[in-house]
Amino acid sequence: MTFRLAALGACMVLAACGSGQDVDPAAQYGPTPSLPEPSRALLPRMHVPKVIGWASGETPTVPQGFRIDAMATGLSNPRNVYPLPNGDVLVIESKKDAKEPVERPKRPVMAWIEAKAHGGNGGGPSNRILLLRDANGDGKPDSQTVLIDRLNSPFGVVLVGDALYVADTDAVLRFPFTPGQTSVAGPGMKVIDLPAGPINHHWTKSLTASADGTKLYVGVGSNSNAMERGIEAETDRAAIWEVDIATGAFRVFARGLRNPNGLTFYPGSDTLWAVVNERDELGPNLVPDYMTSVKRGAFYGWPYSYWGQHVDSRVRPQRPELVQSAITPDYGLSSHVAPLGLAFYAGSSFPAQFRGGAFVGEHGSWNRPELNGYKVAFIRFENGHPVGQPMDFVTGFVKDGQARGRPVGVAVDRAGALLIADDVGNTVWRVTAATP
Amino acid sequence: MPANRPITATETTFVAEYPARSVAWTLYLLLFPVAVVAFLAALATDGAYAATAYLMWLHFSEWLIAAGLAFGVLAALALLVAFVTTPVAREARYGPAHLVLFYVALVVELVNAFVHTADGWTAVVPTGLVLSVLAAILALAAVATLFFVPVEWVGARR
Numbered sequence: 001m002t003f004r005l006a007a008l009g010a011c012m013v014l015a016a017c018g019s020g021q022d023v024d025p026a027a028q029y030g031p032t033p034s035l036p037e038p039s040r041a042l043l044p045r046m047h048v049p050k051v052i053g054w055a056s057g058e059t060p061t062v063p064q065g066f067r068i069d070a071m072a073t074g075l076s077n078p079r080n081v082y083p084l085p086n087g088d089v090l091v092i093e094s095k096k097d098a099k100e101p102v103e104r105p106k107r108p109v110m111a112w113i114e115a116k117a118h119g120g121n122g123g124g125p126s127n128r129i130l131l132l133r134d135a136n137g138d139g140k141p142d143s144q145t146v147l148i149d150r151l152n153s154p155f156g157v158v159l160v161g162d163a164l165y166v167a168d169t170d171a172v173l174r175f176p177f178t179p180g181q182t183s184v185a186g187p188g189m190k191v192i193d194l195p196a197g198p199i200n201h202h203w204t205k206s207l208t209a210s211a212d213g214t215k216l217y218v219g220v221g222s223n224s225n226a227m228e229r230g231i232e233a234e235t236d237r238a239a240i241w242e243v244d245i246a247t248g249a250f251r252v253f254a255r256g257l258r259n260p261n262g263l264t265f266y267p268g269s270d271t272l273w274a275v276v277n278e279r280d281e282l283g284p285n286l287v288p289d290y291m292t293s294v295k296r297g298a299f300y301g302w303p304y305s306y307w308g309q310h311v312d313s314r315v316r317p318q319r320p321e322l323v324q325s326a327i328t329p330d331y332g333l334s335s336h337v338a339p340l341g342l343a344f345y346a347g348s349s350f351p352a353q354f355r356g357g358a359f360v361g362e363h364g365s366w367n368r369p370e371l372n373g374y375k376v377a378f379i380r381f382e383n384g385h386p387v388g389q390p391m392d393f394v395t396g397f398v399k400d401g402q403a404r405g406r407p408v409g410v411a412v413d414r415a416g417a418l419l420i421a422d423d424v425g426n427t428v429w430r431v432t433a434a435t436p
Numbered sequence: 437m438p439a440n441r442p443i444t445a446t447e448t449t450f451v452a453e454y455p456a457r458s459v460a461w462t463l464y465l466l467l468f469p470v471a472v473v474a475f476l477a478a479l480a481t482d483g484a485y486a487a488t489a490y491l492m493w494l495h496f497s498e499w500l501i502a503a504g505l506a507f508g509v510l511a512a513l514a515l516l517v518a519f520v521t522t523p524v525a526r527e528a529r530y531g532p533a534h535l536v537l538f539y540v541a542l543v544v545e546l547v548n549a550f551v552h553t554a555d556g557w558t559a560v561v562p563t564g565l566v567l568s569v570l571a572a573i574l575a576l577a578a579v580a581t582l583f584f585v586p587v588e589w590v591g592a593r594r
Contacts, residue, residue: 105498228556316557
């Protein structure tokens with residue numbers, strides 16, 4: 001018996017048992033990713049890269065014909081960038097401060113392991129918005145000022161008229177602000193509370209506004225991996241909210257999106273797009289994260305199903321009638337790449353093939369033996385739809401299995417350059433087309 | 437104490453007198469029941485989770501298995517020391533069986549602890565529940581062997 005138990009144990013540890021999930025990430029790009037059977041190892045198959053940061057002069061790698069420079073360094077966990085119409089760039093420094101409650105022995109163990117991947121947060125103050133001013137547009141800021149201080153884990157920002165809206169982890173705030181100012185003209189006023197503590201697992205609240213400036217869209221991630229903290233913890237989470245600016249009223253625009261980020265309207269359309277972090281612990285090649293247009297009132301599966309109607313057997317009670325209504329996302333990015341940033345290329349300084357395409361900031365995760373993500377991918381669009389395979393646009397964030405940086409928010413600035421917030425690298429990168 | 441003096445009633449119930457004033461054995465008598473009770477309780481809460489899908493029961497099982505393993509590993513060490521230092525322990529009829537059953541129960545619960553880390557239903561149904569039943573049977577079998585061990589081992593019966 002001892003021997004057979006040992007054999008069983010070994011089999012579970014190795015997770016072989018006939019379901020190795022040998023899937024090339026490339027088979028999970030696009031509208032019809034290959035989906036292996038779920039598999040679970042006894043010990044999670046993780047690879048947590050140590051954070052080593054960038055040595056002086058080191059940069060990520062860009063394709064031939066482009067160059068990349070650090071626009072700002074020595075930051076404190078920059079998570080997002082937001083270029084203003086006058087050429088100023090906002091940098092959102094943000095950290096999750098509160099600890100999640102320990103409701104099971106797994107939590108402290110995982111927290112200890114994962115802390116390695118978030119190391120090197122920079123010593124300085126965080127949870128604030130910096131303003132970089134680059135008057136001559138050469139990519140080297142002339143000044144850096146603190147625009148808004150003492151925020152609560154901010155992430156999304158959007159400028160609507162003469163107001164700057166900031167999505168803290170627990171509320172959307174409105175600051176009177178006109179581009180050109182280097183300080184806000186008054187204290188923030190709360191537009192609406194957002195779901196936050198005491199658990200607040202997925203804490204980044206992505207934010208954008210409708211073209212007519214009447215509605216805000218807020219990404220509110222789930223409080224768990226697969227509803228293992230109970231349905232009570234998920235009220236109005238794993239959803240995109242539509243908030244009426246005038247009244248502060250909200251409704252859920254779409255749901256079943258585990259952790260939606262990078263909310264962006266496709267240029268010249270009223271189609272909202274998002275990148276979504278899908279669930280873990282179903283194997284190294286499940287579930288593909290994705291980029292999708294978000295349909296009003298739609299349900300995208302979480303937690304009951306993934307990639308349309310593939311049922312997640314961990315979730316009880318099951319909801320077959322709800323699963324039947326789940327729709328399939330548009331474009332798979334492969335598993336555990338952790339997309340957190342999305343920007344459509346509306347500039348003109350990059351070659352023609354980039355126009356209208358999507359840059360995706362893939363933060364990368366540790367839920368598979370070989371690291372995936374840790375890069376900025378580019379996906380070409382035709383007629384408003386993603387086509388072909390993603391291209392590795394900015395790479396080199398991982399060196400010898402250690403993380404020099406991790407890309408998060410991405411944006412295209414006034415000059416058509418791509419800006420990248422690198423949170424553990426504490427840098428904002430700027431990619432320009434190399435002048436021939 | 438003279439080796440051939442008759443044992444009094446008081447002495448037979450006083451564990452520390454036998455078999456060799458073993459600290460390890462005394463600690464074992466403290467730790468072993470905690471582990472067994474925790475494993476039996478985890479089986480009960482696994483059953484409750486399987487019946488209700490209420491996540492509180494899953495969390496109870498996880499903590500109970502963890503506590504059972506913590507006490508169980510200490511108990512296993514104490515038992516090992518008792519075996520090495522006290523010949524009567526390993527020479528008793530079911531002494532080695534007791535040790536093997538308890539150790540295997542611990543190994544099963546170690547596997548079970550990892551199975552229970554899954555996020556939801558599959559943490560318990562079916563594998564976790566099966567392992568909890570198996571470990572409970574092994575732990576109870578280890579308890580049953582104590583019925584047969586000599587007075588020198590438990591200091592209670594002759």
